[in-house]
Amino acid sequence: MFNKSMFHSLPSDEQEWILEPLCFPEQPATDIGTNSSSHHDMEVVTCVLCSHSTPLSEKDGLLKHLVLEHKLVIADVKLIADFPKYMEYWKNRISEQPITDFCSVIQTNSQGPVEKQEHYFLLCDVLPEDRVLREHLQQKRLEEILEQQQRERDDDSFQRICMFCNDEYTGNRSSLLNHMARDHSFSVGLPDNIVYCVEFLDHLQRKLDNLQCLYCEKTFRDKTTLKDHMRKKQHRRINGNNSEYDCFYIINYLELGKTWEEVQSEDDREMVEDEDDDWSDWQAHPVCAVCLFCEQQSESMEKIYTHMAETHGFDLHKLKTELNLRFYQQVKLVNYIRREIHQCRCYGCQEKFGSKPEVIRHVIEAGHVMQLPETSTWDQPQYYFPTYENDALLCALSDSDSESEHTGPWGDVPVIAEDISNLKVLKQTSILSHLLKNTDSSS
Numbered sequence: 001m002f003n004k005s006m007f008h009s010l011p012s013d014e015q016e017w018i019l020e021p022l023c024f025p026e027q028p029a030t031d032i033g034t035n036s037s038s039h040h041d042m043e044v045v046t047c048v049l050c051s052h053s054t055p056l057s058e059k060d061g062l063l064k065h066l067v068l069e070h071k072l073v074i075a076d077v078k079l080i081a082d083f084p085k086y087m088e089y090w091k092n093r094i095s096e097q098p099i100t101d102f103c104s105v106i107q108t109n110s111q112g113p114v115e116k117q118e119h120y121f122l123l124c125d126v127l128p129e130d131r132v133l134r135e136h137l138q139q140k141r142l143e144e145i146l147e148q149q150q151r152e153r154d155d156d157s158f159q160r161i162c163m164f165c166n167d168e169y170t171g172n173r174s175s176l177l178n179h180m181a182r183d184h185s186f187s188v189g190l191p192d193n194i195v196y197c198v199e200f201l202d203h204l205q206r207k208l209d210n211l212q213c214l215y216c217e218k219t220f221r222d223k224t225t226l227k228d229h230m231r232k233k234q235h236r237r238i239n240g241n242n243s244e245y246d247c248f249y250i251i252n253y254l255e256l257g258k259t260w261e262e263v264q265s266e267d268d269r270e271m272v273e274d275e276d277d278d279w280s281d282w283q284a285h286p287v288c289a290v291c292l293f294c295e296q297q298s299e300s301m302e303k304i305y306t307h308m309a310e311t312h313g314f315d316l317h318k319l320k321t322e323l324n325l326r327f328y329q330q331v332k333l334v335n336y337i338r339r340e341i342h343q344c345r346c347y348g349c350q351e352k353f354g355s356k357p358e359v360i361r362h363v364i365e366a367g368h369v370m371q372l373p374e375t376s377t378w379d380q381p382q383y384y385f386p387t388y389e390n391d392a393l394l395c396a397l398s399d400s401d402s403e404s405e406h407t408g409p410w411g412d413v414p415v416i417a418e419d420i421s422n423l424k425v426l427k428q429t430s431i432l433s434h435l436l437k438n439t440d441s442s443s
Contacts, residue, residue: 048072188204289391332379
């Protein structure tokens with residue numbers, strides 16, 4: 001999926017490229033709606049602007065080629081149902097008309113020197129033609145998936161041994177799935193909700209062969225230990241949060257860009273709500289902010305601010321006050337520091353190092369923790385976009401000082417001050433003066 005953090009490293013050829021979304025460690029995701037068959041991955045995809053081509057399985061290499069060679073970024077690639085067909089369509093269209101007829105043009109380093117400015121092209125579904133194409137490909141994919149599912153439902157040649165016992169089941173796939181649910185308490189859902197059932201079972205079998213728990217995905221030393229673990233921990237189920245299973249469920253193909261959880265939540269909202277809903281037991285999932293200089297995390301933003309100040313000598317509140325930073329300037333500054341440290345470069349003196357620990361040690365030992373470059377270096381449009389897409393620290397930035405200036409005795413109701421920069425003109429044009437004149441003349 002396209003992530004705007006790509007543009008953080010584009011202004012200068014001397015800087016490293018960030019060609020994929022950065023994210024603090026979490027479970028990796030897989031493409032939703034990708035056919036699990038290997039022959040699909042061997043399809044060849046050709047660049048829309050030249051003859052360069054790669055197998056579909058190496059799609060990331062092609063996307064990198066588009067950015068480096070043609071300065072073209074395709075948004076939300078993960079949501080394109082048939083990437084080869086999508087590329088083929090736009091290759092034909094761009095051969096007929098200039099690329100600027102279809103793409104938004106993004107200028108990087110817009111406030112910097114002209115020689116360091118570059119123009120990148122963004123192809124996304126903001127363009128109605130692109131949106132229609134994506135929806136058409138999604139609809140076509142859905143039709144193919146439904147046809148595949150129907151073939152599996154009608155297939156009576158299914159034959160497979162249960163992965164939990166030695167019983168063999170033939171005929172329809174539902175006989176094995178129902179057996180596992182009934183006799184082994186292992187349910188993957190209703191058979192009519194599943195597609196690519198053979199590939200699904202193969203995938204689960206490989207995990208068990210590798211002595212891996214199907215739910216928590218921990219690896220064990222032997223089958224007996226694994227079996228006992230799954231029984232005692234009640235782990236005879238798959239992990240619904242693991243997106244590698246999404247391609248085996250029909251619901252993930254229903255709407256463009258929506259997972260089964262999002263579709264299900266919409267269904268829930270359509271149900272009649274109880275008038276006596278009690279939300280007292282609601283527990284929000286805590287969001288942890290990560291320190292700018294180490295792996296320290298905290299659910300309390302004040303704790304992370306205190307940690308950075310006491311451990312690393314970095315006081316964001318002090319910088320905000322001294323530099324009179326507005327909210328979005330704080331956002332840019334945090335994203336800039338994140339990016340420089342990710343690139344193993346000191347954000348104060350621009351010196352390059354071989355690893356993150358080296359640059360952190362240099363920043364602290366050289367006293368560069370609170371030393372920022374010229375404002376024009378980091379106060380750039382590209383730093384509006386997060387370096388790490390799940391950076392919770394950005395959510396904690398405060399703009400309370402500026403907000404308090406515009407808050408009057410009526411609490412949250414904003415009071416907008418009248419511009420009195422030219423008081424003489426204001427008095428001459430004020431409607432009050434006209435009313436006073438009319439009053440005097442009438443009397």
